[in-house]
Amino acid sequence: MVVVTEVVHLGDEQIIITRLVELVPTATPTAPPPAKEPEPVTLDIAYESALPNLDPQHVSEKASLDLAESMFAGLTNFNHETNQVEPELAASWVIGMDGRTWTFNLRDDMYWVKPLSTIGDQDSKSGQEIYRAVDAHDVVYAFQRACTAENGVTDAFLLFNIEGCEALYSTIDPSESELSQLGVTAVDEHTVQITLTEPSADFLTITTLPQFRPVPRELVEEFGDEWRNAIDEISNGWQAPKNLVVSGPFVPSADPFSDEELILNRNASWPLPMKGNVDIINIQLELDEMEMFELWQKRQLDISILPAEERDSVLESSPEKVHLITNQTVFYLGYNFDSPVFQEAEVRRAFSAAIDRDSLIDSMFDGRAQGLRHFAPPGVFGAPPEDQVGVGYSPDFALLQMDKSSVRSCKLIPPITMLVSTADLSLLQAELIRDIWIDELDCDEQLIQVEQVEFGELLANTMQNTESSRPDFWELAWPGYYPDAQNFLTDLLHCTQGENRQNRQCSEVDRLMLQAKNTFDPQERIDLYRQIENSFFSESGSFPLIPLYVRGDYSLIQVWLSFPPALSGGEQFDTYLIDQELKRLERSRRS
Numbered sequence: 072m073v074v075v076t077e078v079v080h081l082g083d084e085q086i087i088i089t090r091l092v093e094l095v096p097t098a099t100p101t102a103p104p105p106a107k108e109p110e111p112v113t114l115d116i117a118y119e120s121a122l123p124n125l126d127p128q129h130v131s132e133k134a135s136l137d138l139a140e141s142m143f144a145g146l147t148n149f150n151h152e153t154n155q156v157e158p159e160l161a162a163s164w165v166i167g168m169d170g171r172t173w174t175f176n177l178r179d180d181m182y183w184v185k186p187l188s189t190i191g192d193q194d195s196k197s198g199q200e201i202y203r204a205v206d207a208h209d210v211v212y213a214f215q216r217a218c219t220a221e222n223g224v225t226d227a228f229l230l231f232n233i234e235g236c237e238a239l240y241s242t243i244d245p246s247e248s249e250l251s252q253l254g255v256t257a258v259d260e261h262t263v264q265i266t267l268t269e270p271s272a273d274f275l276t277i278t279t280l281p282q283f284r285p286v287p288r289e290l291v292e293e294f295g296d297e298w299r300n301a302i303d304e305i306s307n308g309w310q311a312p313k314n315l316v317v318s319g320p321f322v323p324s325a326d327p328f329s330d331e332e333l334i335l336n337r338n339a340s341w342p343l344p345m346k347g348n349v350d351i352i353n354i355q356l357e358l359d360e361m362e363m364f365e366l367w368q369k370r371q372l373d374i375s376i377l378p379a380e381e382r383d384s385v386l387e388s389s390p391e392k393v394h395l396i397t398n399q400t401v402f403y404l405g406y407n408f409d410s411p412v413f414q415e416a417e418v419r420r421a422f423s424a425a426i427d428r429d430s431l432i433d434s435m436f437d438g439r440a441q442g443l444r445h446f447a448p449p450g451v452f453g454a455p456p457e458d459q460v461g462v463g464y465s466p467d468f469a470l471l472q473m474d475k476s477s478v479r480s481c482k483l484i485p486p487i488t489m490l491v492s493t494a495d496l497s498l499l500q501a502e503l504i505r506d507i508w509i510d511e512l513d514c515d516e517q518l519i520q521v522e523q524v525e526f527g528e529l530l531a532n533t534m535q536n537t538e539s540s541r542p543d544f545w546e547l548a549w550p551g552y553y554p555d556a557q558n559f560l561t562d563l564l565h566c567t568q569g570e571n572r573q574n575r576q577c578s579e580v581d582r583l584m585l586q587a588k589n590t591f592d593p594q595e596r597i598d599l600y601r602q603i604e605n606s607f608f609s610e611s612g613s614f615p616l617i618p619l620y621v622r623g624d625y626s627l628i629q630v631w632l633s634f635p636p637a638l639s640g641g642e643q644f645d646t647y648l649i650d651q652e653l654k655r656l657e658r659s660r661r662s
Contacts, residue, residue, distance in 0.1 A: 110651065111350035111351050112348050112349050112350045112351070112649050112651050113349070113350065113351045113352070113353055113649075113651075114349045114351070114352045114353070114373055114632075114644060114647055114649060115353045115355075115371060115372050115373050116352065116353070116354055116355075116372060116373060116374050117354065117355040117356070117358045117362075117363050117366065117372055117375070118133070118134040118354065118355075118356055118357075118358070119134075119357070119358060119359060119360070119363075119376075120132060120134045120356065120357065121356055121357050122333060122356055123135035123138060124299075125138060125139075125142065125299040125315065126286070126296070126298075126299045127139040127142075127143040127281050127282060127284040127286065128213065128216060128217060128222065128224045128225075128282050128283070128284070128286065129223065129224070129225070129282075130225065130281050130282055130641075131225055133641075134356075136281060136640055136641035136642075137641040137642045137644070138641070139281040139282075139284065139641055140281055140319070140637070140640060140641030140642060140643055140644075141319050141320060141321040141335060141352070141641070141642075141643075141644050141645070142317040142318075142319040142321060142322070142323065142335070143281065143284045143285070143286075143317060143318055143319045144159055144160045144181055144205065144284065144285070144318040144319050145159050145160060145278065145279055145280075145281065145283075145284045146159065146160050146161045146175060146210060146263075146278045146279075146283070146284070146285070147159055147160075147161055147275060147278045147279050148279055148643075149276065149279035149452075149554060149639070149640060151450065151635040151636065151637050151638065151643060151646070152635040152646070154450060154451065154452050154453075154454070154554070155452065155593060156275050156276055156278075156279055156452070156593075159343070160177055160178060160181055160205060160210070160285065160318075161175040161176060161177055161178075161263075161278075162176055162177065162178045163175075163176045164176065164275075166591050169270070170267075170269075170270025170271075170272075170589060170591070171266055171267045171268070171269065171270055172264065172265075172266050172267075173264070173265045173266075173267070173274065173275075174258070174262065174263070174264050174265075175210070175262070175263045175264075175265070176261065176262055177205070177206070177207060177210070177260075177261040177262065177263065178261075178342060179204060179260075179261055180204075180340075180342040181204065181205045181318060181341075181342055182201045182202065182203065182204050182205060182318065182340050183201070183202040183203055183204070183205060183287055183316040183317070183318050184199050184200065184201055184202060184316060184317055184318065184322050184338055184340060185199070185200045185201075185202045185315070185316045186198060186199065186315065186317075186322055186323050186324060186325040187199060187200050187325055198322070198324055198325060198336060199322050199336070199338070199339055199340070201340055202287070202316045204260075205285055205318050206257075206260045206261065207257035207258070207259065207260055207261060207262055207263045208257050208260075208288060209285035209286065209287060209288060210255070210257070210263045210285045211255050211256065211257050211263065212285070212286065212288040212291075213283060213284060213285045213286055214230065214233065214236075214253060214255040214265075214283065215239075215250045215253055215255070216286070216291075217230055217236075217282065217283055218230055218233070218235075218236040218237075218239040218240050218253055219239060219240065219242075219245060219250075220240050220241070220242075220243075221243075221244070224282055224283075225282045226280070226282060226552055227240060227282075228240075229277050229280070229552060229553065230277070230283070232267050232268055232269065232271050232274060233253065233254050233255060233265060233266070233267060233268070234253070234254030234266045234267065234268055235252045235253040235254050236253060236254070238252070239252070239253055254266035254267070270588070270589045271557075271588060272557070272587070272588055272589065272590055272591050272596055273553070273555040273557035273558065273588065276452055276553050276554060276555035276557075277553050277555075279553075279554075279640070280553055280640065281640060281641055285318065286298075287316055290314055290316065294314045297314060298314045298315065299314070299315050317338075319338065319341075320337065320338050320341045320343070320345065320644075320645040321335035321336065321337060321338055321352060321644065321645070322335065322336055322337075322338045322339075323335055323336075324336055331355070331356050331357060332353075332354065332355060332356060333354040333356065334351065334352065334353055334354065335351070335352040335354070335644075336350070336351055336352075337349070337350045337351070345645050346645060346646040347634065347644070347645050347646045347647040347648050347649075348647075348648055348649060348651075349644055349645070349647050349649060352644055355372075360376045360378040361378055363375040363376055364376070364377070364378050364381060364627070367627050367629070370629065370654075370657055370658045370660075371658075372629075373628070373629050373631075373632045373649070373654075374626055374627065374628055374629070374632070375626070375627040376624070376625075376626065376627070377393060377624075377625040377626065377627050382437065382625065385627065391630070392627055392628060392629065392630065393625050393626075393627060394625070394626050394627075394628050394636070395438070395439065395441065395623045395624075395625055395626075396623050396624060396625075396626050396636045396638070397440070397441050397448070397449060397450075397621045397622065397623035397638055398621060398622060398623060398638065398639075399448050399450060399451065399550075399551040399554065399621060399638055399639050400548050400549065400550045400551065400621060400622065401443065401446060401448055401548060401549045401551070401559065401618065401619075401620075401621055402546070402547075402548045402619045402620055402621070402622070403446070403546075403547060403548070403549065403616045403617055403618050403619055404489075404504070404544050404545065404546055404616060404617040404619065405533065405544060405545050405547055405572050405573055405615075405616045405617075406419050406543075406544050406573055406614070406615060406616060406617075407533075407541050407542060407543050407544060407545075407573065407574065408573045408574050408575050408576070408615075409541065409574055410487065410541075410543040410544070411485060412478070412484050412485065412487050412543055413487075413543060413544065415476045415477060415478070416612075416613050416614060417472045417473065417475045417476035418472070418473065418476045418478055418484075419613070419614035419615075419617075420462065420468070420469070420472040420610075420612070420614050421468075421469040421470070421472040421473040421476070421481075421512060422469075422508065422512070422617065423462065423469075423608075423614055423617040423618075424462050424463070424464065424465040424466070424468045424469035424472065425464075425466060425469040425507060425508055425511035425512050426464060426504060426507055426508075426617065426619070427464045427507060428442025428443070428463070428464060428619060428620055429442055429464070430507075431500070431503055431504065431507070431619070431620070432620055434503055435496065435499060435500060435503070436622060439622065439623055439624060439625060440620040440621060440622045440623060441457075441620055441621050441623060442463070442464075442619070442620050443457065443461075443618035443619060443620055443621065444457060444458075444460065444461025444462060444463035444608060444618065445457075445460045445461040445604040445607070445608045445618060446559055446560060446563075446564075446604065446607065446608070446616070446618050447556040447559045447560060447600065447604065448551070448559070448621045448638075449621070449638060450554055450637075450638030450639055451551065451554045451555060451556055451559060451638075451639075452554055452555045452556060452593075452596075452597075453555060453556030453557070453587075453596055453597050453599075453600035453601075454556055454559075454600070455600070455601045455604055460601060460604045460605055460608065460609070461604065461608040461609065461612075461618070462608060462609065462610055462612075466511045468610065469511060469512060470511075470512070473512060480513065481508065481512040481513055481514035481515070481518075482513060482514065482515050482518075484514070484518055485518070486517075486518050486519075486520060487518065487519055487520070487543035487544070488520045488521075488522055488542045488543050488544075489501055489504075489505070489519065489520070489521050489522070489542065489543070489544055489545065489546070490522050490524060490529055490532060490533065490542035490544075490545040490546070491521060491522070491523055491524075491529070491545065491546040492523065492524070492525070492526045492529050492546070493523050493524065493525055493526070497523070497546055498521065498523060500546065501521040501546065502521065505519045505521065522542070529545065529546075529547070530547075532545075533545050533547070533572045534572065535571060535572060535574050545572075547572075549563050551639065553639070554638070554639040554640075556587070556596075556600040556603075557587065557588055560584060560600065560603055560604070560607075561584040561585075561587070561588060564584075564607070564615055564616075565581055565584050565585075566578070566581045567581070568584075568585075573615045573616065575613075575615050578613070579606070580603055580606040580607065580613070583599055583602055583603050583606065584603055586599060587599040587600055587603065629654070629657070630653070630657070631649055631650040631651075631653040631654040631657060632647065632648070632649050632650075632654075633647075633648050634646055634647040634648065
């Protein structure tokens with residue numbers, strides 16, 4: 072209570088009034104609660120291998136490809152959703168008027184980052200430390216390293232189109248002077264110029280490959296192989312990387328770092344926008360297929376291999392979680408254009424259109440393949456959509472084409488030989504295809520002879536100028552080295568610059584293939600490759616071969632995860648999207 076005194080005037084009279092007033096306490100404002108840190112989004116995966124080689128220029132198996140893609144920035148990036156090349160370390164590039172000189176303008180905000188141990192160190196709680204910026208000299212060194220044979224870089228021959236690369240590759244222990252002859256130079260810290268031996272638009276796709284990614288020269292030269300896999304023991308038994316630095320969207324955690332477990336954290340200094348939302352990648356190593364599957368069933372893994380013994384039950388119970396991920400090795404039957412039977416395009420069209428690829432795949436691979444109607448497979452720059460180009464399986468069309476030919480009927484053809492390898496699967500495929508031709512084209516079984524030879528002999532006997540008797544047609548596969556239609560169409564089928572095992576005469580389509588190679592506008596290249604595929608595999612196409620399928624494997628993917636799978640190269644975990652709340656709810660359910 073307080074005493075309050077007031078003076079009140081009533082006319083000329085002044086009255087003093089005193090009274091007691093009760094105070095009402097004023098509430099002290101309450102500070103708002105601190106904002107809750109969002110829970111990091113985690114991706115949980117596993118590999119069958121131990122901790123792989125982390126040097127991007129020595130990648131081969133899936134785990135090393137995935138880690139190279141995540142931990143090392145490329146000059147460019149291959150977008151697996153659009154099948155287009157996009158900027159990464161190179162913010163832009165300019166192609167000279169001669170088509171041979173490529174100038175790449177590099178970002179100045181991409182860094183080498185060192186993983187730090189956070190155990191017992193109050194100053195390194197982030198687990199990451201910027202080492203220095205990635206620069207043009209790192210790019211030059213990577214190409215020099217790839218073009219030096221003693222380094223054993225995978226598929227280094229793809230760079231032989233760079234001036235001096237092939238000569239350097241054949242030089243034993245090259246000197247600094249000899250290395251400097253390579254047509255890759257640092258104009259300044261942020262500009263690289265690459266000179267090719269001839270114009271090649273597909274070179275841009277080659278720059279996306281993980282084995283040609285920049286590495287830190289001074290660390291590689293000082294520590295050799297130890298730059299990327301040496302480890303230091305620290306007091307509590309964990310292991311931490313000693314010399315490794317990375318430049319990609321994810322940085323390995325130094326705690327732990329072992330043959331059994333690896334954790335990747337989002338690179339705090341990565342300058343490009345992430346298309347996905349993954350913050351942490353938990354990787355378990357050295358798990359077999361069944362161990363992965365059991366963890367996936369318990370919702371402890373986001374992705375798993377589907378073991379063969381569990382395939383039928385899972386396909387029946389959870390087909391929406393089973394995804395076929397194909398590779399880019401194309402299986403095909405090649406024609407000998409000098410064969411008296413297959414000289415005519417109508418007969419070649421008929422034999423191709425009679426094959427039911429889906430039935431063949433079901434019989435041989437239990438569905439683990441995708442049939443092809445043209446040659447460039449899914450996931451390749453310049454490959455048209457599979458259902459838009461090519462004849463595919465069409466028995467009526469096959470009979471019409473046979474009837475239009477001079478042969479008129481398959482029963483009237485002379486004996487023909489199909490050459491296949493000694494593998495049991497090759498023989499099975501040949502017999503299944505022969506049975507299809509017997510059923511669809513009314514061929515005589517005795518007229519189609521299947522001959523098995525060693526693979527080396529198969530290659531030798533189907534060369535253009537082989538002195539031995541060439542078969543009428545044969546089974547082979549083309550393993551794509553990089554995801555560009557140039558590598559699938561031109562390198563295999565061009566009449567002079569490709570393998571051309573068919574001994575096909577040059578025609579207009581060969582001019583189109585060279586035009587595509589020398590066309591630097593991406594959409595124009597795509598249009599040209601579509602035209603080329605139509606020239607080969609449409610209803611009026613020349614059909615130099617029969618595209619059959621690309622093989623694949625089933626992956627189990629939880630419903631909370633979505634991503635564009637990498638059909639070539641490594642997985643791009645920075646594009647993975649996880650519904651974290653759905654993942655939490657699903658994991659809380661009893662398995």
